[in-house]
Amino acid sequence: MVKAKHFKTRLMASCVAVALSSVANAALVPFVDEFSTSQGAYVDADASGFTGGNTLPTTTTTLPPNVGADAVGGTIGSGDATILGGNRDMFVALAVDPGGAAPASIEVFTSAACPTGCLSFNNQSGSQSRGQVQWDGLNDVVEGTDGRAINYTGLSGVSFDPNGAFKVGVISADFGFRFDITLYTDDTHWTQVSLQSNLHTAFSETTIALAAFSQGFCDLPNAFPANTIPGLGAGWPLTTSFGVVNDINCGSGGAVDLNSIGAMVVDIDPLGETVDIDLRIDYIRTPVPEPGSVALLGAGLLGLFGVGRRFRKLA
Ligand SMILES: [Ca+2]
Ligand SMILES: [Ca+2]
Ligand SMILES: [Ca+2]
Numbered sequence: 001m002v003k004a005k006h007f008k009t010r011l012m013a014s015c016v017a018v019a020l021s022s023v024a025n026a027a028l029v030p031f032v033d034e035f036s037t038s039q040g041a042y043v044d045a046d047a048s049g050f051t052g053g054n055t056l057p058t059t060t061t062t063l064p065p066n067v068g069a070d071a072v073g074g075t076i077g078s079g080d081a082t083i084l085g086g087n088r089d090m091f092v093a094l095a096v097d098p099g100g101a102a103p104a105s106i107e108v109f110t111s112a113a114c115p116t117g118c119l120s121f122n123n124q125s126g127s128q129s130r131g132q133v134q135w136d137g138l139n140d141v142v143e144g145t146d147g148r149a150i151n152y153t154g155l156s157g158v159s160f161d162p163n164g165a166f167k168v169g170v171i172s173a174d175f176g177f178r179f180d181i182t183l184y185t186d187d188t189h190w191t192q193v194s195l196q197s198n199l200h201t202a203f204s205e206t207t208i209a210l211a212a213f214s215q216g217f218c219d220l221p222n223a224f225p226a227n228t229i230p231g232l233g234a235g236w237p238l239t240t241s242f243g244v245v246n247d248i249n250c251g252s253g254g255a256v257d258l259n260s261i262g263a264m265v266v267d268i269d270p271l272g273e274t275v276d277i278d279l280r281i282d283y284i285r286t287p288v289p290e291p292g293s294v295a296l297l298g299a300g301l302l303g304l305f306g307v308g309r310r311f312r313k314l315a
Contacts, residue, residue, distance in 0.1 A: 032166070032285060033119075034082045034116060035119045037080050037117070039088060040108060040109075041109075042073045042107065043092070044072040044093055047094045047097040049069065050070055050096075067093065067148060072092055073106070075089045083135065085158070087136075088108075088135060089136065089146070090131075091106065091131065092104050092105060092106035092129055092131050095271075097126070102123065102124035102126055103124065104123040104127060104128075105120075105122050105123075106131045107119075113171065114282060116283070117282075118280045121269075122279070123277055127276070130268060132265065132266070133265070136151040136154035152184045152185075152187045152190075154263055157262065159261065160287070161210065162210055165210055165287075166210065166286050167286065169283045170203065170204055170205075170279070171200070171203050171281065171282050174277065175278075178196055178197070178270060178274075179267070181264070183213050185262050187251070188253035189251050189255065191212075191217075192250075193248050195246065212248060215254055217248045218249070
């Protein structure tokens with residue numbers, strides 16, 4: 001009798017595990033951007049007037065820098081299911097070009113090297129530039145005709161799983177590059193995690209824990225060691241192929257609320273520091289909690305009670 005009870009408990013535990021893992025799978029929507037919708041190429045051949053990335057949000061009262069008036073870019077998509085918020089805004093700004101003949105470009109395209117589509121960012125020999133991608137919904141009134149401004153609430157409060165992580169698939173990068181991810185709830189509640197990548201000679205997927213965007217990590221001092229953020233602990237590799245966390249900054253009102261995200265912005269080499277970079281990103285994904293997963297959990301529990309009842313009858 002006692003043995004049967006133990007068996008039942010174990011069985012229940014395993015059923016719960018199955019139910020929970022199926023919920024987790026249901027929530028694992030591969031979703032920020034698959035870069036399967038082509039865009040650009042946008043080319044900036046004019047290095048004058050670079051304003052976009054010259055300042056960092058080193059205090060909580062400064063917003064992360066917008067892309068700047070000197071950038072070249074545009075917007076694509078309306079309800080595109082492969083893009084977070086259905087719409088992507090993308091820009092490049094040439095920062096330094098000593099020879100005067102080395103434009104910078106940003107493009108999303110499909111090729112033999114990136115069959116599912118990829119984001120490509122390039123500056124040529126001797127030149128430096130920055131790139132910015134915005135996922136801030138479609139709101140031309142706020143953003144202007146090319147989507148340039150950030151609509152801080154354009155995603156209308158989508159949720160990211162706070163126990164989840166960004167998965168960034170980098171196909172190749174011939175240099176290390178700075179890569180900043182900023183999540184906004186609004187213009188005073190945001191978190192920017194700034195990473196310094198290593199070069200990527202082969203495809204690798206980087207994991208960036210969403211916990212790093214929570215209030216507890218706001219405004220930590222610079223330059224954590226590779227692959228660690230103090231307090232995140234084991235099992236939360238901030239990065240697997242990115243090198244160092246430069247900094248984590250938050251808005252004057254505090255960190256982003258992961259249950260109410262208004263905009264997401266990625267900055268590639270925002271200070272225009274790196275010369276001659278050739279970068280290909282395959283996708284940026286993260287699990288998004290869905291209303292459906294709650295229903296699924298309910299169904300799993302119902303099924304579980306059914307199994308329990310059947311075993312009671314057998315016993
Ligand atoms: Ca937009
Ligand atoms: Ca925008
Ligand atoms: Ca892709």
